[in-house]
Amino acid sequence: MELSFIYQNNYLMVSAFLLLGVLLPIVALTAGRFLRPHNPSAAKGIPYESGIDPLGDSRVRFHVRYYVIALLFVLFDVETVFLYPWAVAYRELGLFALVEMLIFVLFLLLGLIYAWKKKVLRWS
Amino acid sequence: MMASLLTSAPSLLNFLIFFVLSALLLGAVLGFVTYAILAERKVLGFMQLRVGPNQYGGRFGLLQTVADVFKLLIKEDVIPAKADKPLFKIAPMIAFVPSFAVLAAIPFTDRFYFTDMGVGLLYFLSLTSITTLGILAGGWASNNKYSLLGAMRSAAQMISYEVPLVMSVIGVILFSGSLNLLNIVEAQSTVWFIVLQPLGFVIFLVAAVAELNRVPFDLPEAESELVAGYFTEYSGFRWAFFMLAEYVYIFATAALTTVLFFGGWLPPLQWVPGLGFLAYIPGPVWFVMKFSAVVFFFIWLRGTLPRVRSDQLMEFGWKVLLPLSLANIFLSAFVFELFFK
Amino acid sequence: MNGELLIFLILAVTSIGGGILMLNLTKVVHMVMALAFTFLSIAGFFFMLEAEFIAVAQILIYGGAVTIMMLFGIMLTRHNDQDESRKRGLKWIAAIGVVAFFVLIVLAIDGINWMPEETAFVENNTAQIGLYLFGHYVIPFELTSIVLLVGLVGAIILARRDRKLNKEGEAHD
Numbered sequence: 001m002e003l004s005f006i007y008q009n010n011y012l013m014v015s016a017f018l019l020l021g022v023l024l025p026i027v028a029l030t031a032g033r034f035l036r037p038h039n040p041s042a043a044k045g046i047p048y049e050s051g052i053d054p055l056g057d058s059r060v061r062f063h064v065r066y067y068v069i070a071l072l073f074v075l076f077d078v079e080t081v082f083l084y085p086w087a088v089a090y091r092e093l094g095l096f097a098l099v100e101m102l103i104f105v106l107f108l109l110l111g112l113i114y115a116w117k118k119k120v121l122r123w124s
Numbered sequence: 125m126m127a128s129l130l131t132s133a134p135s136l137l138n139f140l141i142f143f144v145l146s147a148l149l150l151g152a153v154l155g156f157v158t159y160a161i162l163a164e165r166k167v168l169g170f171m172q173l174r175v176g177p178n179q180y181g182g183r184f185g186l187l188q189t190v191a192d193v194f195k196l197l198i199k200e201d202v203i204p205a206k207a208d209k210p211l212f213k214i215a216p217m218i219a220f221v222p223s224f225a226v227l228a229a230i231p232f233t234d235r236f237y238f239t240d241m242g243v244g245l246l247y248f249l250s251l252t253s254i255t256t257l258g259i260l261a262g263g264w265a266s267n268n269k270y271s272l273l274g275a276m277r278s279a280a281q282m283i284s285y286e287v288p289l290v291m292s293v294i295g296v297i298l299f300s301g302s303l304n305l306l307n308i309v310e311a312q313s314t315v316w317f318i319v320l321q322p323l324g325f326v327i328f329l330v331a332a333v334a335e336l337n338r339v340p341f342d343l344p345e346a347e348s349e350l351v352a353g354y355f356t357e358y359s360g361f362r363w364a365f366f367m368l369a370e371y372v373y374i375f376a377t378a379a380l381t382t383v384l385f386f387g388g389w390l391p392p393l394q395w396v397p398g399l400g401f402l403a404y405i406p407g408p409v410w411f412v413m414k415f416s417a418v419v420f421f422f423i424w425l426r427g428t429l430p431r432v433r434s435d436q437l438m439e440f441g442w443k444v445l446l447p448l449s450l451a452n453i454f455l456s457a458f459v460f461e462l463f464f465k
Numbered sequence: 466m467n468g469e470l471l472i473f474l475i476l477a478v479t480s481i482g483g484g485i486l487m488l489n490l491t492k493v494v495h496m497v498m499a500l501a502f503t504f505l506s507i508a509g510f511f512f513m514l515e516a517e518f519i520a521v522a523q524i525l526i527y528g529g530a531v532t533i534m535m536l537f538g539i540m541l542t543r544h545n546d547q548d549e550s551r552k553r554g555l556k557w558i559a560a561i562g563v564v565a566f567f568v569l570i571v572l573a574i575d576g577i578n579w580m581p582e583e584t585a586f587v588e589n590n591t592a593q594i595g596l597y598l599f600g601h602y603v604i605p606f607e608l609t610s611i612v613l614l615v616g617l618v619g620a621i622i623l624a625r626r627d628r629k630l631n632k633e634g635e636a637h638d
Contacts, residue, residue, distance in 0.1 A: 004515075004586040008134040009142075010239040011512050014247075015472075016142040017228045017238075020150055021221035025365055028197075032361050035198045044202050060269050062540050064624045066280055069438070070534040071620045073283040075613050076446070077530045080290045081522045082598070082606070083453065084246060087297040089595025090457070097599040098457055100607065105450055107610040111617035112446065120621050121442045123435040134468065211495065242590055246521045253529025257501060260536050264494055276540060283533060290525075303591055 068120050072112075079108050126237055145238070149227060157371040158189040164423050171427035199360035204267055207357065211265035216358070216365035219258030222251040223372040230379045231306050233389040233407040244305040245297070248380060249290050252335060255369065256282045262366070263354035275354035277434060278337060278344030284441035285334035285341075291449035292327040295320075295456035296384050299464070309388035314395055318385040320459070323452045325385050327445055332377045334441065336370065338422060340429040341437060378418040386414045472513065480506035493539050501532040518591045 086093070086101050115121055132138065162177065162185060169176025181187030203212060229244035231237035241247055256279050263275020297303060299320055300311035308317075318325050334341040344354065355366050382388060389407030393399045432440070483503030487496045504527040511520035587593065598606055 001586075002131050003588055005133055006130045006240055007242075007515065007517075007586065009130045009132070009138060010241050012134050012139050013142045013146070013239045014225065014228050016139060016146045017225045018221060020143065020146050021224040022217065024150065024224075025217045025220060028365075029361055032197045032201070036360070037198075037200050039200065040202075042205075060272055062276060062537075064541060066276060067534070067537045067541050068621060068624045069280055069284060069442075070530075070537040072442070072617065073287060074526070074530040074534050075617050076287040077290070077526055078613060079610075080287065080294075081526060082609070083291070083294050084297065084303070085518065085591050085595030085598055087294045087453075087595075088301060088303060088591045089593075089599070090298050090460070091301050092592070092596060093599050095461070098461070100599055100603055102454065103607060104610040105454075107614045108617075109447075109450065111614045112442075114618055115621055116443065118621055118625060120624070121439060123438040136468070208492070208494075211498065214498075241517070242588075243517045243521050246518070246525070250521045250525035250529065253525060253533075254505075256529070257498075257532060257536075260533070261494070261498060264540075272540075276537075279533060279537075283530070286529075301592075 065120065065123065068115075072115060072120075075108065075111070079105070126235065127240075130240055146228070149238070150224065153224070153227065153372055153375055154368075156375055157368060158193070160371055160374065160419065161189045161192075162186065163419075164426070167420070167423045168427045171424070193364065196361050196364045201362070202357075202359050204357050207267045208265040211261050212357075213362075215258050215262030215265055216362050216369070217258070218261055219255050220365050220369040220372070222254040222258075223369040223376065226251045226376050227372075227379075229305060230376065230383060231309060231388065232379075232411055234306070234309075236408070237306065240306060241304065243303045245293060245303045245308070245384075248376070249286075249293075252373070253283075253286060255373070258369075259354050262358065266354075266357035268357050271354050271356045274344050274356070278354055281337070281341065281344060281434075281437060281441075282335055284438055285331045285445070288327050288441065288445040288449045289331035289335060291446070292324045292331060292452065293384060294453050295324040298453075298456050298460055305383050309383055309390065312387040313390055316385065316387040316390075316392065321385070321452075321456065323448065324456070327449050327452060328381070328385070331441075331445065332381065333422065333425065334437070336373055336377060336422075338374075339426040340432045343431060343434050343437065374419065374422060378415050378422070381418050382411060382414045386418075469513070472509075476506050476509040476513070479503075480510070494536070497532060497535050497539065500535070501528055504528045504532065515587055516590065518594055 082104065083101070086097065090097070129138070129141065165188070166176035166185070177185030177188040179185060179188070180191050203209060226248045228238045229241055229248050259282075260275050260279050263271045263273075263278075266272070296308060296317050299317060300308045302308065302311075311317075333339075337344055355363050358366065387410075389411045391399075391402040391405060391410055393402065480503050483499045483501075483506060486499035487503070490496050490499060505524060508520045508523040508528065511517070511523055
């Protein structure tokens with residue numbers, strides 16, 4: 001019973017922190033609204049490009065390697081999520097669990113080596 | 125006090141008390157940020173053989189940051205004409221809220237902590253990835269090529285170093301057997317984890333500096349490179365919130381490093397028979413000393429190292445840090461098997 | 466109206482609201498942000514169900530990694546894309562269909578006889594997951610690593626083919 005109280009109070013505290021984190025910007029910016037001047041002009045609205053007028057299309061195309069890095073990130077993140085319960089339960093698990101995890105990590109390391117060899121990780 | 129509060133039945137009164145306590149922490153953190161910004165400028169000044177701010181608030185410039193914040197508050201709020209207004213306004217909030225919410229997990233002493241979460245460490249690490257979303261949103265919403273480029277580079281850097289960051293703490297979890305930060309500190313009562321996990325500590329520190337977008341990894345904010353990166357179009361108090369998020373993260377990361385590797389509030393070298401007198405210094409003092417040492421180290425890095433190039437940065441993260449952190453996990457597992465079982 | 470019901474209603478509104486926003490907003494990046502909001506609300510549900518490890522894993526992987534992956538994917542293509550509005554008439558038919566479906570589901574759920582089970586609070590959630598994962602469910606676990614490897618290799622092959630096709634076109638870094 002006590003444990004469930006601790007659990008619920010923990011997340012009540014977390015929600016209090018979240019609420020405060022959301023309120024602070026709102027309060028600060030609203031307070032600022034009464035202190036700030038408000039004189040919009042056309043020149044102020046142009047996007048900044050080192051002082052000159054913006055050249056070219058505002059649409060920037062990105063290299064595909066950004067997407068591949070994001071995908072690598074997802075996969076290694078999932079691997080880490082599996083590593084966490086393993087590390088926490090390590091004392092109760094036997095040596096066999098170490099071997100299992102070694103196999104798991106080796107598969108993903110194979111993927112990393114493949115990415116390395118195919119020059120995906122090169123960021124020139 | 126916290127323990128009894130946490131074990132009482134949850135109710136609206138509890139929520140109000142928690143809100144007041146978190147408001148007090150917010151005040152303390154804002155105070156820290158104010159003086160950390162000043163400390164950074166002064167320390168950098170002394171390292172560069174100059175004095176730093178000394179105009180406002182006496183010889184040491186104690187009210188300098190207060191003056192700066194007030195200036196930002198009264199600045200005009202310029203939103204670019206074609207910017208995406210809703211997302212432009214929400215982005216600083218998305219960046220700031222996780223930085224404050226992670227502080228709920230950190231125990232400052234064995235009596236002063238906010239939550240006793242079973243997954244405190246993973247809670248901390250998972251919320252840091254939400255800030256990256258805020259940065260991308262801000263960069264895209266500004267409708268400015270530099271902002272978007274800066275935001276993409278910053279996000280790529282943050283995700284590349286997040287994997288070594290979350291992997292480097294697995295050694296610590298292995299030795300302590302829990303994700304609960306209170307248990308992790310208690311597991312260090314004989315010897316601190318920096319002794320048992322030197323490689324893990326180094327990887328954690330490097331990855332944390334990269335996550336904080338600080339020198340030597342501050343390419344996304346570099347003034348000479350991309351104007352000001354993802355917050356080029358942000359002015360006044362909206363920009364202040366991005367900066368506030370960064371400094372609150374410094375607070376949180378330094379506190380986490382203290383808890384994970386330096387034994388939190390515990391005195392050092394307790395296994396040496398003669399040094400028992402160190403336990404007479406109270407826990408909070410130890411915490412503050414270790415915490416300040418870590419913050420000073422971050423400032424020191426800024427004054428000393430040059431900036432890393434973006435391709436060196438990305439390749440280092442994937443080709444060096446990631447394999448090293450994997451090796452660290454298995455090394456720790458072997459050490460644990462041989463010496464601690 | 467106790468606290469638990471209130472939190473459940475708030476989370477339900479945010480997660481369903483996030484989904485509805487995602488379908489109805491026009492700009493692509495807004496849609497992804499609404500989706501991230503839904504992911505985080507689902508994490509809230511996991512916290513309510515006392516599955517804290519899965520909740521933080523949800524925040525880390527869905528709210529963090531998957532959302533960023535989708536944003537990067539959008540940035541690769543036309544990120545200023547806007548959805549065009551569809552025909553008016555079809556909206557009303559769809560609304561009637563949705564309301565009818567809702568009424569049907571509510572009636573169906575009403576008729577179920579729930580047997581409330583009082584389960585003890587699970588302590589040490591993560592350690593228990595670890596014990597199950599490496600004891601009982603080892604084979605699915607190893608298969609998962611193979612699935613991840615296949616995903617990785619497939620994405621790299623597709624990306625390289627894309628890059629070879631785009632060699633003449635300009636691309637910013």
